[in-house]
Amino acid sequence: GQQVMQIPQYQHVQEGEDFTTYCNSSTTLSNIQWYKQRPGGHPVFLIQLVKSGEVKKQKRLTFQFGEAKKNSSLHITATQTTDVGTYFCAGLRSNDYKLSFGAGTTVTVRA
């Protein structure tokens, strides 16, 4: 089962709007990765966060790692139709180096 929880499970967004998806772990993480999976495709790596409080940006995507290294968020501004897909976070537990993927946030965009 999933050790890392993601919310929301589904996100329906009007084109041009912003949204945020969240990832939460009950245990401290060594790092967290984010992947995007387009419909019918396979997960594609987006970014890895390692440091407490780290913030990284990729164009319209902003990734943040919490201070306690137990949660993370992905914020997308000015959503476009190309943002459609499922976004997964994957957390690496500090104590045993077990990697767990969340169930993902599936994003649909209304033009």
Next chain:
Amino acid sequence: EAGVVQSPRYKIIEKKQPVAFWCNPISGHNTLYWYLQNLGQGPELLIRYENEEAVDDSQLPKDRFSAERLKGVDSTLKIQPAELGDSAVYLCASSLGIRGGAPYNEQFFGPGTRLTVL
């Protein structure tokens, strides 16, 4: 550069039959992963290899699943016998491994094998 290659892309079998999946990782990637992905879920790790050594197979159902990576390059995942509940997408991924940084650094996924057990 070629990505992770998997075959077959699709497989339909009857329950109790054996099935095998093949994966060729990106050249130079020491770490290879097999995942199972059910519809609407994230990938779940089955086994991780560092070169030819299985360093994490704790989530591999060993009564029916087996895997090998004999020369530390390509890998095979086998199910025998298959059950209805094994229907899923089986993903292979690879990464640089320890020398690329922390374990589980950036993973490159293959297209997956969609297994249907009837």
